[in-house]
Amino acid sequence: MPARSPAPAPPRASTPRALSGRTWVTVVVLGLVGQLAWTVENMYLNVFVYDTITADPTVIATLVAASAVAATLATMLVGAWSDRARTRRPFIAVGYVLWGLTTATFGFVQPAAGADAALAVGAAVVAIVALDCVMSFFGSGANDAAFNAWVTESTDPSNRGRVDGVLAIMPLIGMLIVFGALDGLTQVGQWTLFFGIVGLVTAAVGAVAWFLVRDPDRIESAQGAYLATVVHGLRPSTVRANPRLYLLLLAYAVVGTSTQVFIPYLIIYIQRYLRIDGYAIVLGSVLILASIASVLGGRVIDRIGQRHAEGKVRAIIPAVGILVAGLVAMFVVRDMIAVIVAGTVMMAGFMLSIAAISASVRDATPTDRVGMVQGLRMIAAVLIPMVAGPFVGAAVIVGAAETYVDLGVVKQVPTPWIFPAAAVVAVLVVVPVLLLRRHDRRAADAATPVSEAQA
Numbered sequence: 001m002p003a004r005s006p007a008p009a010p011p012r013a014s015t016p017r018a019l020s021g022r023t024w025v026t027v028v029v030l031g032l033v034g035q036l037a038w039t040v041e042n043m044y045l046n047v048f049v050y051d052t053i054t055a056d057p058t059v060i061a062t063l064v065a066a067s068a069v070a071a072t073l074a075t076m077l078v079g080a081w082s083d084r085a086r087t088r089r090p091f092i093a094v095g096y097v098l099w100g101l102t103t104a105t106f107g108f109v110q111p112a113a114g115a116d117a118a119l120a121v122g123a124a125v126v127a128i129v130a131l132d133c134v135m136s137f138f139g140s141g142a143n144d145a146a147f148n149a150w151v152t153e154s155t156d157p158s159n160r161g162r163v164d165g166v167l168a169i170m171p172l173i174g175m176l177i178v179f180g181a182l183d184g185l186t187q188v189g190q191w192t193l194f195f196g197i198v199g200l201v202t203a204a205v206g207a208v209a210w211f212l213v214r215d216p217d218r219i220e221s222a223q224g225a226y227l228a229t230v231v232h233g234l235r236p237s238t239v240r241a242n243p244r245l246y247l248l249l250l251a252y253a254v255v256g257t258s259t260q261v262f263i264p265y266l267i268i269y270i271q272r273y274l275r276i277d278g279y280a281i282v283l284g285s286v287l288i289l290a291s292i293a294s295v296l297g298g299r300v301i302d303r304i305g306q307r308h309a310e311g312k313v314r315a316i317i318p319a320v321g322i323l324v325a326g327l328v329a330m331f332v333v334r335d336m337i338a339v340i341v342a343g344t345v346m347m348a349g350f351m352l353s354i355a356a357i358s359a360s361v362r363d364a365t366p367t368d369r370v371g372m373v374q375g376l377r378m379i380a381a382v383l384i385p386m387v388a389g390p391f392v393g394a395a396v397i398v399g400a401a402e403t404y405v406d407l408g409v410v411k412q413v414p415t416p417w418i419f420p421a422a423a424v425v426a427v428l429v430v431v432p433v434l435l436l437r438r439h440d441r442r443a444a445d446a447a448t449p450v451s452e453a454q455a
Helices: 021-052 057-085 089-103 117-154 160-185 192-210 226-234 235-241 243-260 261-275 279-307 311-332 336-363 371-400 418-425 429-449 450-454
Strands: 403-406 409-412
Touching: 021 057, 021 089, 021 117, 021 192, 021 261, 057 089, 057 117, 057 226, 057 279, 057 371, 089 117, 089 192, 089 226, 089 279, 117 371, 160 192, 160 336, 192 450, 226 235, 235 243, 235 336, 243 311, 243 336, 243 371, 243 418, 243 429, 261 279, 261 371, 279 311, 279 336, 311 336, 311 418, 311 429, 336 371, 371 418
Parallel strands: none
Antiparallel strands: 403 409
């Protein structure tokens, strides 16, 4: 992505290209198992800390933010490294193995018995944050850097909408599998076994990936020193030369921040505030229905991209509108059925928004900086959202001051106000999207021949 090169134009319509069965298997297996591990880290690790270490929402926000920093650093370093190595396979395979092994160790972190309570809790918090950062480094290097770069290089603008539509449902399918198969272990406090199972499955898939993943025939790589390629995307000159890519990344950051206002606290909210004992049924229903909507929506996004010069960008605001409608509905619903309906709308909007933005980012990615762009994507999709979002949610929770008593201990509980707070953030996506549309129209006008314009 040389600073002097012109920014990529909006992708033109093209005939859809079918992907091979091996490619689809690789996308589904690595995408799904990776999201099983991220489900444990993004949601169940918060519940583990809440139940066994401390109920302080600020600790959960700190845990999320620290892991986001580690994940972003890993993606930037490994993305640029894999660009220079011109291979993704070893980074995926070895990374998944290390990712799984570190995930399996979470359950061993507990406050020391017999020690001073405050000191024991503090030590456990430090240990879990440090371990989470190590796990996030391995996971993001393998999944967010190498695997996502491989997906970009193995697809093209004609099929990325459906691929990203499938990838968008993987977090929800991962949640569904964990809820259905392993949630019972958490209910009875079997955290060591819970983390161990997910970790070993992730490591095993890493071993399989060595034989499953095939690098594209040709991986382009920019020239220059390694550290220069790592920070290339952060240079102002690079931003000015590639406005379309960076406006899409800004939209990614807005939607991601919106969802991180409520996602870290979602299970706790359903359990402790709504007092729905069958929360696994609620979440399972929502995940299945929203996943169906995302897969079907991915095909629609590809068709929109083939018919219009603005491409998949046209789908972003309608998808975010669905997300906002679901967030507003979640603020008012209380019973199980209503929560399922509102949650389905909310999560479908979330997945469709991410699918449209992610596919658009792939289309705008320079072919010689694919790995490096994954680091930029992590800044937009993970670092900014997971640093800002959870603290916004924590501030809303603390401000509402809702509590309940658990075994004689007063604990703060998430309130419905996290959903309108998330909706306010989501609405801000109109700013980068409108700027992007204006940029695309100007680029199209500049590319129109004078004779054609006169005709």
